[in-house]
Amino acid sequence: MRIIDLDDLFIPLPDGTRLAARLWRPEGAVVPAILEMIPYRKRDNTLPRDEAMHPWMAGQGYACLRVDLRGTGDSDGVFDDEYSAQELSDICATLAWIAAQDWCTGAVGMMGKSWGGFNCLQAAALQPPALKAVVSVCATTDRFADDIHYKGGCLMGENFAWGSLMLSYQARPPDPLLRPDWRALLKTRIATLPHLSEVWSGQQARGPYWRHGSVRFDWPALSVPVLSIGGWADGYMDAPAALVQNVPGAKAIVGPWVHQYPHTAVPGPAIDFLGEMKRWWDQWLKGIDTGADALPNYRVYQQDSHAPDPCKPHVPGRWLAEDLPSPRVSAQRLALGADGVLGGPGVPDATIASPLTLGAQAGEYFPMGLMAEMPGDQRDDDARSVCFDLPCPDGLSLLGAARLSLTLAADRPFGFVVARLNDVAPDGASTRIAHGFLNLRHRTDPPTPLTPGEPISVSFDLDQMAHRLAPGHRLRLALSNACWPFVWPSPELVTLRLIDGALALPVHSGTAPEGRFDPPPPVAPSRLDGFYPPESTRTHQIDRITGTETLAITGDDGMVQNPDHGLTHGATMSETWAITPGDPLSANCQITWTQQHRRGDWGVLSTLNARQSSTRDALVLDADLTVEILEPGRDPEILTRNFRARVPRHHV
Numbered sequence: 025m026r027i028i029d030l031d032d033l034f035i036p037l038p039d040g041t042r043l044a045a046r047l048w049r050p051e052g053a054v055v056p057a058i059l060e061m062i063p064y065r066k067r068d069n070t071l072p073r074d075e076a077m078h079p080w081m082a083g084q085g086y087a088c089l090r091v092d093l094r095g096t097g098d099s100d101g102v103f104d105d106e107y108s109a110q111e112l113s114d115i116c117a118t119l120a121w122i123a124a125q126d127w128c129t130g131a132v133g134m135m136g137k138s139w140g141g142f143n144c145l146q147a148a149a150l151q152p153p154a155l156k157a158v159v160s161v162c163a164t165t166d167r168f169a170d171d172i173h174y175k176g177g178c179l180m181g182e183n184f185a186w187g188s189l190m191l192s193y194q195a196r197p198p199d200p201l202l203r204p205d206w207r208a209l210l211k212t213r214i215a216t217l218p219h220l221s222e223v224w225s226g227q228q229a230r231g232p233y234w235r236h237g238s239v240r241f242d243w244p245a246l247s248v249p250v251l252s253i254g255g256w257a258d259g260y261m262d263a264p265a266a267l268v269q270n271v272p273g274a275k276a277i278v279g280p281w282v283h284q285y286p287h288t289a290v291p292g293p294a295i296d297f298l299g300e301m302k303r304w305w306d307q308w309l310k311g312i313d314t315g316a317d318a319l320p321n322y323r324v325y326q327q328d329s330h331a332p333d334p335c336k337p338h339v340p341g342r343w344l345a346e347d348l349p350s351p352r353v354s355a356q357r358l359a360l361g362a363d364g365v366l367g368g369p370g371v372p373d374a375t376i377a378s379p380l381t382l383g384a385q386a387g388e389y390f391p392m393g394l395m396a397e398m399p400g401d402q403r404d405d406d407a408r409s410v411c412f413d414l415p416c417p418d419g420l421s422l423l424g425a426a427r428l429s430l431t432l433a434a435d436r437p438f439g440f441v442v443a444r445l446n447d448v449a450p451d452g453a454s455t456r457i458a459h460g461f462l463n464l465r466h467r468t469d470p471p472t473p474l475t476p477g478e479p480i481s482v483s484f485d486l487d488q489m490a491h492r493l494a495p496g497h498r499l500r501l502a503l504s505n506a507c508w509p510f511v512w513p514s515p516e517l518v519t520l521r522l523i524d525g526a527l528a529l530p531v532h533s534g535t536a537p538e539g540r541f542d543p544p545p546p547v548a549p550s551r552l553d554g555f556y557p558p559e560s561t562r563t564h565q566i567d568r569i570t571g572t573e574t575l576a577i578t579g580d581d582g583m584v585q586n587p588d589h590g591l592t593h594g595a596t597m598s599e600t601w602a603i604t605p606g607d608p609l610s611a612n613c614q615i616t617w618t619q620q621h622r623r624g625d626w627g628v629l630s631t632l633n634a635r636q637s638s639t640r641d642a643l644v645l646d647a648d649l650t651v652e653i654l655e656p657g658r659d660p661e662i663l664t665r666n667f668r669a670r671v672p673r674h675h676v
Contacts, residue, residue, distance in 0.1 A: 424530025
């Protein structure tokens with residue numbers, strides 16, 4: 025079967041906008057189609073990933089399209105926001121265009137990871153006629169509850185980091201070989217760039233902005249089969265369980281993975297993700313009975329006790345084949361007892377007043393690989409938290425989300441609480457199993473200030489988990505009101521008085537049928553020519569005079585060239601997160617991104633310097649973008665854009 029590869033396709037939209045696309049399809053065949061539509065540049069940025077999936081799927085009898093969103097890559101137009109109404113309208117129009125082509129049967133599936141995992145669910149909820157099934161990887165069903173912006177109403181550090189990255193991404197040029205108008209298009213994009221960190225930081229409560237694109241508010245709208253995939257080392261581990269329990273016919277796979285597709289992700293074991301997708305698409309796009317509809321709805325990797333390691337390449341455990349809700353899971357209520365005993369008698373009567381520097385081992389919201397981004401040993405943070413331990417002499421099997429109920433009193437009108445469930449080994453090593461967050465103003469909807477000294481009762485879920493503690497280990501609940509830089513601190517030091525509480529644990533009987541996945545076939549190496557390899561560093565420093573703690577992260581993607589058309593690209597970044605004990609207003613982050621694109625004497629180099637800090641009343645966001653254009657026969661041109669924002673702190 026010969027596969028046609030068109031890397032210069034443009035898809036027309038009803039308003040005249042054209043979206044840049046790459047298409048792989050079997051020559052001379054009429055086949056179903058699969059769409060991935062994201063803003064990350066098919067021409068260079070995601071090319072190795074695209075070429076490791078879409079041509080293979082085309083060889084199985086599908087037309088596979090990788091499309092740049094409006095205003096990104098080589099597409100027309102300007103970019104406005106993530107998952108905007110315009111984006112979803114464009115997706116629906118693209119699906120209709122694909123279905124109408126003479127090489128398509130009219131049946132289209134949609135897939136993607138992260139951004140693409142979000143928008144395929146959101147598009148499905150709009151019920152475009154051509155869309156017959158989706159595969160959503162590393163996404164959420166609730167944009168406010170557990171995305172990179174807020175978690176439990178707490179402002180995530182990643183909100184600023186991701187907004188800065190998007191500024192840098194959007195300052196990259198279209199390819200002149202495809203777009204003779206590249207210079208004018210680049211200038212328009214820079215002039216119209218939204219300051220997304222400001223937009224997202226200003227939306228501090230659940231409302232229409234976050235409800236848009238949050239499919240959990242209308243489950244019946246998801247009427248096509250959904251395969252949802254998540255990873256325990258990723259921040260998006262909750263959507264799979266939510267989907268299978270609320271969407272008829274939905275299936276889920278959750279492995280030990282970081283924020284990557286499961287055929288290439290770490291920690292292992294990886295699985296044959298392409299084979300799983302083929303079974304899904306054959307069932308729902310070709311009408312072949314592959315048994316995909318009869319699979320257990322929740323196939324998950326239950327992790328065994330293991331040493332904490334932020335660079336772990338593999339996690340021991342076993343695959344479970346469950347159907348949620350599972351009859352093998354029961355809630356075990358454990359009181360937060362006196363003297364730090366989980367399930368013990370008495371009341372805790374403890375004070376939560378965490379050092380602002382607590383959280384250095386929290387890891388990233390969405391780790392990408394083996395760069396020390398996963399959670400490390402929690403014992404230092406445990407020592408500075410209020411902890412409750414449950415001995416497990418016979419071990420303990422968990423599957424689901426623990427629910428924590430607390431009675432608290434705060435000495436300020438704001439504050440948040442962080443709960444971590446850890447597996448503590450006999451030698452004291454503490455491995456994080458799951459965590460949860462609650463901004464205490466979000467005990468009501470809409471959020472309201474706290475009355476200092478007044479007791480309140482709150483309940484919230486920790487993240488989904490599948491974990492089996494070894495005999496002789498302890499289960500630890502660690503409570504804090506700091507987690508830097510995972511969560512931005514409150515504007516003043518806050519003390520919480522813990523009056524009472526209980527933890528409802530999802531205890532698993534351990535007798536579920538075991539699942540099985542084929543290992544992935546070897547992934548072909550990228551065809552891109554590398555000039556030097558990627559490199560990254562991650563350093564945690566403490567100033568012993570001031571006590572200031574600094575997390576410094578650097579990354580260099582290396583420089584690579586496409587042998588087909590000669591485009592060379594590379595990126596570098598540095599992040600510095602710093603905070604001084606006793607001073608929440610000392611919290612600050614500085615980020616620098618560079619993006620470089622070259623071909624011969626032509627080139628575009630962009631540099632972004634961004635900073636976030638805060639006052640008692642506002643988040644302070646500054647960013648400076650410089651883009652240098654080099655073109656034979658013309659003087660160098662410098663484009664600049666400066667962003668200045670002071671975002672009122674209503675609830676963070």
